[in-house]
Amino acid sequence: MANKQASLDLVFAALSDATRRAIVMRLCREPASVSELSKPFAMAMPTLLQHVRVLETSGLIQTEKIGRVRTCSLRAEVMAATEQWLALQRTVWAQRLDRMESYVYELQATEMKHVKRKRKGKQ
Amino acid sequence: MANKQASLDLVFAALSDATRRAIVMRLCREPASVSELSKPFAMAMPTLLQHVRVLETSGLIQTEKIGRVRTCSLRAEVMAATEQWLALQRTVWAQRLDRMESYVYELQATEMKHVKRKRKGKQ
DNA sequence: GAGTTAGTTAGTCGTATGGCTAACAAACAA
DNA sequence: TTGTTTGTTAGCCATACGACTAACTAACTC
Numbered sequence: 001m002a003n004k005q006a007s008l009d010l011v012f013a014a015l016s017d018a019t020r021r022a023i024v025m026r027l028c029r030e031p032a033s034v035s036e037l038s039k040p041f042a043m044a045m046p047t048l049l050q051h052v053r054v055l056e057t058s059g060l061i062q063t064e065k066i067g068r069v070r071t072c073s074l075r076a077e078v079m080a081a082t083e084q085w086l087a088l089q090r091t092v093w094a095q096r097l098d099r100m101e102s103y104v105y106e107l108q109a110t111e112m113k114h115v116k117r118k119r120k121g122k123q
Numbered sequence: 124m125a126n127k128q129a130s131l132d133l134v135f136a137a138l139s140d141a142t143r144r145a146i147v148m149r150l151c152r153e154p155a156s157v158s159e160l161s162k163p164f165a166m167a168m169p170t171l172l173q174h175v176r177v178l179e180t181s182g183l184i185q186t187e188k189i190g191r192v193r194t195c196s197l198r199a200e201v202m203a204a205t206e207q208w209l210a211l212q213r214t215v216w217a218q219r220l221d222r223m224e225s226y227v228y229e230l231q232a233t234e235m236k237h238v239k240r241k242r243k244g245k246q
Numbered sequence: 247g248a249g250t251t252a253g254t255t256a257g258t259c260g261t262a263t264g265g266c267t268a269a270c271a272a273a274c275a276a
Numbered sequence: 277t278t279g280t281t282t283g284t285t286a287g288c289c290a291t292a293c294g295a296c297t298a299a300c301t302a303a304c305t306c
Contacts, residue, residue: 009139016135017294028215035252047295049253054293068252068303076216083209086202092151093199140264158282170265172284177263191273191282 007058011082014058019043020051024074027061031073130181134205137181142166143174147197150184154196 014020023037038048052072055061059078063070137143146160161171175195178184182201186193 008144009141012135013139013293016132016139018132019294021131025212025215028212029219033252044296045253046255046297050294065253068301070253074216076213079209079212079216083206083213086206086209089148089151089202090199090206092148093197093202096152136263142264156282167266168283169267169285173264188283191271193283 008082008085010058011060011078014055014060015082017051017054019048020055023051023055023072024060024079027072027074031071033069033071037072131205131208133181134183134201137178137183138205140174140177142171143178146174146178146195147183147202150195150197154194156192156194160195 015024019041022040026032026037026040034049034052035045037052038045041048052061052063052070056063056072059075061072062075063072065071138147142164145163149155149160149163157172157175158168160175161168164171175184175186175193178195179186182198184195185198186195188194
């Protein structure tokens with residue numbers, strides 16, 4: 001539990017950019033320096049650094065500068081927490097489906113009666 | 124599988140706003156009209172409608188207008204797909220940890236030798 | 247000490263975002 | 277038919293975002 005707070009606002013905003021998601025994917029493999037991260041992108045260094053800053057203030061990554069090299073690494077807890085938010089919504093959704101299901105069941109039961117009545121009436 | 128494509132860019136951007144997340148949470152329970160959605164917020168209707176549009180173009184929700192009422196409902200598949208992206212990253216991360224673990228194991232083994240040597244030397 | 251590498255800061259630019267008001271349209275209610 | 281409700285469009289505004297260049301610092305290398 002590091003000190004940095006990670007609001008969902010900042011985390012989702014950080015993940016809304018393809019470049020930043022690519023950085024996250026890269027850092028899932030292993031930590032990397034800023035210039036290593038910049039290699040795959042046709043992008044000026046300051047621009048990439050800005051992305052790194054966004055990821056850092058979101059809490060998704062942390063960085064440490066040793067000598068002239070800044071090494072970036074993922075903070076998996078924040079990734080996990082974000083995933084959990086989505087999972088929680090799914091839970092609520094699932095509960096709703098359960099309710100729906102029982103409702104449909106009720107409905108079918110009622111309709112059966114109707115059908116029976118109709119049939120009785122018709123025949 | 125509905126026709127609407129949902130890019131991660133748009134989905135994460137949509138989820139980066141607290142108002143829109145609240146709407147999503149609300150719609151997890153059950154579908155709702157635009158004015159129902161607007162009730163909890165101190166926000167002009169056009170502003171809220173804009174949020175609804177953002178959610179819709181992201182694919183997270185779908186809407187249907189009947190009479191003068193537009194009913195909004197969640198598209199759970201898109202939520203699930205987003206969650207899966209995060210889960211995938213976690214997988215990569217986990218694999219990395221496995222590699223790390225074996226590396227640390229190797230390291231420890233090597234250090235043991237060192238320690239042994241050192242002890243031999245020292246004593 | 248001079249050059250190279252790695253990162254950083256400052257400043258610019260165009261576009262996107264999130265909020266607002268005012269005014270309009272269409273559907274329903276009396 | 278006259279209101280009321282429910283959305284919708286248009287236009288405004290301030291701020292934030294993502295990109296760039298230019299110039300600078302600090303740390304290694306020779």
